[in-house]
Amino acid sequence: MSCTNKKKILEIEELSVSFLQYKGKTSRQSWLPMISGLSVAVREGELVAVVGSSGSGKSLLAHAILGILPYNANVSGTMKFQGELMDEKKISELRGKEIAFVPQSTLYLDPLMKVGKQVCGKRGKKGAEKQSELFRRYGLPEETETKYPFECSGGMTRRILLSTALMENPKLIIADEPTPGMDLTLAKKSMEDFRKFADEGNGVLLITHDIELALEVADRIVVFYAGKTVEEAPVSDFRSEETLRHPYTKALWRALPQNGFTPLDGTQPYVKDMPQGCPFGPRCSWYREECKGEIPMVEAGCGSVRCIRYCM
Template identity: 50%
Template sequence: MLEVKDLSISFIQYQKGLKKRTLKVISNLDVTINSGEILAIVGSSGSGKSLLAHAVLGVLPKNAVVSGEIIYKGMPLTPKLQKRLRGNEISLIPQSVNFLDPLMKVGAQVQASVNTGDKKEEQKSIFKRYSLDEKTGIKFPFQLSGGMARRVLFASAVIGGAKLIIADEPTPGLHPEVVKETLQHLRELADQGCAVMLITHDIGTAINVADNIAVFYSGTTVEVAPASNFSGNGEHLKHPYTKALWNALPQNSFIPISGFQPSYEERKGCFFHQRCSTRSQDCLSKMPKIREIDSGKVRCHNAT
């Protein structure tokens, strides 16, 4: 459904004295999502998760410079095609319920995403699917509970017949029952044939619903692995960062990783080499290529 190959994103900035600089924030990023699959994208803040979503949707700012390929259903995802598909075949479920218009009744907001047929009937049907009472449609967002507002966002995203769903941090701060319900809805969409990109900080949440997990670090993909590999002490994981991230969780070893993600100006070689205990000389100067290994992919010179 979606294939991202060697994606790089830079931003042109002007500093004091009108000095121009180009800041490369995403480098050689690769992901693939198939129909009927949930790909969870995890990583720390600043690792490029949301920028990838914006690149797919075609909503990057004007000072962005993009290279690489984004392919949707075998076709290059050009700006013209993005504009046609955005909100229709490609849809976003945003992180915050504040994306709902506070001055507009939620029924009308959902109807605005209907492309064909009777808008009111389509809205009633999708509300029924997500266990929303018919009277919910005449309410404003502030009159909804968190769970209801989340279901309205889902309804708005899928009512147009979307085939690729991008869910950007849909669960932080929600009650556990609402989190469970949200993940169940994502799983249902995938089981119905959609491709789902789930962006999250929470690996524990991701492994409960995702088929595969892509780990981002400092603007690139370091590993893509089946969710089942995230178990035990991480012995099935290949990249040192992925293992460290897994073992830093409270329910696992709760061992923090020392150091910090490098700034954009400091990145060279393997971006993780300054924090890696198994680095070799190649890691200091050469960016490793992503390669297939066992059931996944890894960007590491020394992974076996």
């Protein structure tokens, strides 16, 4: 539940991604589930942040939406863009046009092609003007267009990737950790741009480790843990621990500097030793027998949560 009836741009339901892998040194193969039961929606005018620790499945979600998972991946669940089912053909029509992607890895640029050619593509004079405008906005010197990617720093490359995403007029931007390597002013500027882009009636799915940054710009936060959505909540619910629902989200809240910097003991489980039922169970002070069963996502207030305490 999001307490809004704005039109959905992107709707992901029960998404699962598995990888076909060899078992040890044998020739036997098996499917290893990396993410399961992930649900996310982005509505018109919304900036939705996906947060979660390393390995929780954030990039896999982005790659599944963009249809760029490796060949050994299997995807199930439903993905809709403006109400239409996204099959392979639809995804390839949308990618780079209605859906722009700012990738996490700076290796997405072609190492053998000059930057300008990559950003501008075959867009001609109008494209060149737009590119200059974006480069100026992000403090990239004019001559950046004549450079090869290896001649650019990590922070410059991030700004180039951001400019590339903003070249077309997309309806949705998926940005996977777009700010590492940027100084604070530039990081803030790009966040302001995402915010402005959403305010114009578009959608942004921002993937980040940085909850503080997410709380500054997002409308809603989706929390991932070990490949599952555990909570989805409006930013206003992060004002106090009491208004949050899932024990993991509460722990993330307590770990924020302004809330005492309290670290959470233990680590996120890897798929191969995933506990039964709730993946957070072994680290949770409410852990009980019922947590070992299948736990659905249930609506609670203006958000939703996957925790047995809301199922009773």
